[in-house]
Amino acid sequence: MAANVYVQTPLTEYQIYIKNSYDELAFAIQTTNLCGYTAVIITDEIVDRLYTFSIRELLLRIFTNVYAAVIPAGETNKNHETLIALYHKLQEFHADRQTVIFALGGGVVGDVAGFCASTYMRGIPYVQLPTTLLACVDSSVGGKTGVDLGNSKNIIGAFYQPQFVYINTSAIQSLPPEQFSAGMGEVIKTALIRDAELYEYIRDNREAIRNREETPLSTVIARTCRIKAKIVTADEKETGVRAILNFGHTFGHSLESLSGFGISHGHSVMHGCRAAMYLSKLLGYDIKDHYLSDLTELLEFFGLSRLSSEYPPDLLYDKMFEDKKTKNGELNFVLITDIGFAQIYKNPTKKAVFDAIQYMMDYR
Ligand code: GLY
Numbered sequence: 001m002a003a004n005v006y007v008q009t010p011l012t013e014y015q016i017y018i019k020n021s022y023d024e025l026a027f028a029i030q031t032t033n034l035c036g037y038t039a040v041i042i043t044d045e046i047v048d049r050l051y052t053f054s055i056r057e058l059l060l061r062i063f064t065n066v067y068a069a070v071i072p073a074g075e076t077n078k079n080h081e082t083l084i085a086l087y088h089k090l091q092e093f094h095a096d097r098q099t100v101i102f103a104l105g106g107g108v109v110g111d112v113a114g115f116c117a118s119t120y121m122r123g124i125p126y127v128q129l130p131t132t133l134l135a136c137v138d139s140s141v142g143g144k145t146g147v148d149l150g151n152s153k154n155i156i157g158a159f160y161q162p163q164f165v166y167i168n169t170s171a172i173q174s175l176p177p178e179q180f181s182a183g184m185g186e187v188i189k190t191a192l193i194r195d196a197e198l199y200e201y202i203r204d205n206r207e208a209i210r211n212r213e214e215t216p217l218s219t220v221i222a223r224t225c226r227i228k229a230k231i232v233t234a235d236e237k238e239t240g241v242r243a244i245l246n247f248g249h250t251f252g253h254s255l256e257s258l259s260g261f262g263i264s265h266g267h268s269v270m271h272g273c274r275a276a277m278y279l280s281k282l283l284g285y286d287i288k289d290h291y292l293s294d295l296t297e298l299l300e301f302f303g304l305s306r307l308s309s310e311y312p313p314d315l316l317y318d319k320m321f322e323d324k325k326t327k328n329g330e331l332n333f334v335l336i337t338d339i340g341f342a343q344i345y346k347n348p349t350k351k352a353v354f355d356a357i358q359y360m361m362d363y364r
Pocket of ligand 1: 141142245
């Protein structure tokens with residue numbers, strides 16, 4: 001199994017355990033001194049059926065009361081209604097400041113449960129138990145929590161770090177193909193911005209990774225988490241380098257939002273990575289022609305499908321201004337200068353952005 005990964009921020013530090021079962025979860029809880037009275041598992045209706053029973057049994061060895069609060073699945077439920085319902089549940093369970101929340105699920109569960117933990121009684125401890133690949137390699141790490149407002153992604157939220165993250169890689173085995181594929185989008189994104197060797201590793205081991213063989217799978221998870229942990233350690237609040245994790249996200253969020261979340265976050269980011277690489281080339285970086293075709297081929301290998309609807313470029317462009325990276329009405333993009341190297345590009349011309357949007361939309 002891969003070695004654990006460590007995150008350190010100015011106010012806290014925590015482990016990302018990478019295991020292939022939940023056998024060491026109790027140890028992780030005890031090591032973190034979380035032996036309280038009440039634990040609340042927050043999960044969604046799909047993950048609930050798979051894991052709540054066994055996690056609850058495990059937590060009952062440590063906590064006197066273990067409750068579960070189940071939220072509806074899907075990005076359209078990542079909103080304040082779900083959040084308010086959770087606060088009521090916590091009150092019903094007599095949750096206090098020592099109560100520990102266990103966010104068991106994918107990115108939506110992690111974001112909502114984390115934000116709930118950050119605000120209930122001005123902050124109670126929580127643990128991330130990600131069950132999707134995307135949550136393992138991205139959303140569970142780094143303390144970004146929040147909810148959407150209408151179609152605007154993560155517009156209400158907080159940076160609030162978990163007590164620890166516990167990844168059980170065997171959970172990835174039961175993921176539906178489209179969710180595995182969405183997670184690979186974030187893995188490939190991370191390789192593109194920071195790790196050319198990882199990008200090569202993914203290309204060379206694509207079959208084994210897609211077959212979810214244990215060693216290559218835990219290798220890409222650990223390596224991606226390590227990069228993310230390093231970036232978060234350097235810049236917890238995204239005042240600098242952390243922004244590069246948003247490669248492909250300005251295009252991607254815009255597409256995701258305009259599709260009414262019909263295109264998942266992971267797949268929107270995959271489309272966004274193609275557009276962002278194209279924009280990098282347009283703006284003069286040394287992006288070889290084959291980089292774009294190689295990336296498209298790799299994303300397709302991991303399940304990216306062509307866009308089935310047409311979204312007007314001007315609406316996609318306007319939507320970008322709702323992005324949190326917009327500063328003083330100017331769009332900022334994360335671009336790559338080569339595979340494994342990223343930087344922020346401020347205020348590119350509207351024409352260049354439109355051309356990149358068009359490139360993304362032509363993939364139909
Ligand atoms: N998902 C990007 C970040 O955590 O900063």
